[in-house]
Amino acid sequence: MSSEAVLTVRLVRSFEHRNFKPVVLRGVNLDQKVEDFIAFVKNDVSTRSGLPPPFKKFDYDTMKIIHQAHGAKTNELVMSLEDDEKLILRNGLDLRSCGIANETELAFFKMADYEKYKANPQTVW
Template sequence: MAGDAVVTVRLVRSFQHRNFKPVVFHQVDLDQTVQDFIQLVRDDITTRAGLPPPFKKHSYGTYTNELVMSLDDDEKLILQNGQTLRAAGVTNETEVAFFKKEDYGLYKANPKSAW
């Protein structure tokens, strides 16, 4: 049913430092488009209590169903604008990563972690 899904969004601030924060969204409509959900998340995180300012101000924009961040199969894993969440494979209790595409590209070119 529309609006009944729970989706956890991992806000990825840094791939290299493995800096991320999970945020849970309730009553998600899986029939909304990926870009509508991106906008919903962007609007929500700017005012969400308890979320540190660096996570609120980061310029996210890309989703993937792959949480471990496989560096292969981008075409399959990165959610495409124009798709509904359901068509992209998002279901109830799915976890997705939300990140800046440029950061991902830099990490993919040199996938080394810094501790």
């Protein structure tokens, strides 16, 4: 089984405004720890050309699996509000043991924003 994968990380700046940008990462080592991957993505995003500055400077701190290759997709526009205990990545585990495989799609967001939105899931137009 390959330890390198292509992952899509959806940078979520606002749940209410459905403000997100997908970033594709190639050659991701699935044996690295969650906290190392989060640090890698933060660094990649801060230096990536073509991303608007608000996305580069945002204080992301949590990742959650949105979709796995060949799995069912959610109807939620930004990400599902279900199964947090299963789908939110926990520090100390490696990506593979969190259920991440090639072509997994993840959301990267600020936990405080998510909890606020989850308590009152209203979108603003």
